[in-house]
Amino acid sequence: MILDYKGSQIFYTDEGQGDAIVLLHGFLENSTMWQPLVPHLEKSNRVICIDLLGHGQTECIGYMHSMEDMADAVKAVVDELKIETCTLIGHSMGGYVALALTEKYSRLIKGICLMNSTGLADNDRRKINRDRAIEAVKKNHKTFVGMSIANLFAPDNREQFALEIELAKQEALKTPLQGIIAALEGMKIRPNREFILQNTNFKKMMIIGRKDPVLEYNTVMNQTHNSNVEIVEFPDGHMSHIENTNELTYKILRFIEK
DSSP: OEEEETTEEEEEEEEOSSEEEEEEOOTTOOGGGGTTTHHHHTTTEEEEEEOOTTSTTOOOOSSOOOHHHHHHHHHHHHHHTTOOOEEEEEETHHHHHHHHHHHHOGGGEEEEEEESOOSSOOOHHHHHHHHHHHHHHHHOHHHHHHHHHHTTSOGGGTTTTHHHHHHHHHHHTTSOHHHHHHHHHHHHTOOOOHHHHHSOOSEEEEEEETTOSSSOHHHHHHTTTTSOEEEEEESSOSOHHHHTHHHHHHHHHHHHHO
């Protein structure tokens, strides 16, 4: 389905009936990443998958897409569908968007699951790396995409998941150059939203990979101390929906049923 939004188009799908579950993909991904999970969720839930700004079939709206910009686009879809409350599941960048949405529209949220994501802002080193990534994208975005996707998997898994890595690359290459840059710029300036994990009463879960090449394990874990966040640990990398498909599906179904 298509929603006209600020002179651009947002693509989304809407399947099943019941409590609303909104699925938010990560950087260089799109709503197709959820295809293995949706059939399980839609048996007893209404499942909405959204292509975030500048990704998939959703167009860009500016040079930079802040996480708040993306959250507002998600809210526009939710409003279009007349959804009053929902559970958010966000992978990586999708988790940043979920947190921004939660801060701006807290009454909408029944629960939030961060998959391989964090409530922390970029530190100085990561901001520098974002700038380097932007320059690399401008020089050769195909090379950047290829390296970025492979580096999300635990090193020991890259041979085993070679086909899945190639398929993920093909989807990532559909992301327009401006969409890539706009997301990098937006992630670089996002604020710390650790307080949402600490100071809210709705249900929360974090999916953490022990060998995540992007997010340092102890740093992610420290955000959950003295909180009501349910922790799910997997022994692999940043792509839990591929590296740990069956276990992840089970944990998400249990989380939603709470």
